[in-house]
Amino acid sequence: xxxxxxxxxxxxxxxxxxxxxxxxxxxxxxxxxxxxxxxxxxxxxxxxxxxxxxxxxxxxxxxxxxxxxxxxxxxxxxxxxxxxxxxxxxxxxxxxxxxxxx
Numbered sequence: 001x002x003x004x005x006x007x008x009x010x011x012x013x014x015x016x017x018x019x020x021x022x023x024x025x026x027x028x029x030x031x032x033x034x035x036x037x038x039x040x041x042x043x044x045x046x047x048x049x050x051x052x053x054x055x056x057x058x059x060x061x062x063x064x065x066x067x068x069x070x071x072x073x074x075x076x077x078x079x080x081x082x083x084x085x086x087x088x089x090x091x092x093x094x095x096x097x098x099x100x101x102x
Contacts, residue, residue, distance in 0.1 A: 017046075020047060021046055025077075033055060035051060036048065036052070036055065039051070045064050045069055046069065046071075048064060049062075049064040049075075050078060050081075052064070053085075054081075054085070058078070058079075058092055059098075061075075061078050062078070062079075062095055062096055062098075062100075063099055065099070066102075067099075072100065075096055075100070079096045
């Protein structure tokens, strides 16, 4: 069982998570379905949110950002990436707005 509180205090884990998140943000050389199936369900929420958005589950990604993490900046970052991935589909921002007002 992963001790998430202890893991969050580890500089090594913090550094690895930052690198992993950067990889998820910048690369398209991975299978988001495969990676998300390997992640723990009760940890790595930022990473899960990015993967959900890439898989097309933007609404769920925003829910994690807003409700679980209280991180509006991350939600906006994901909206920008999803907007570009969806050929500038403005409905991404409607979903973000809905997540913020709920």
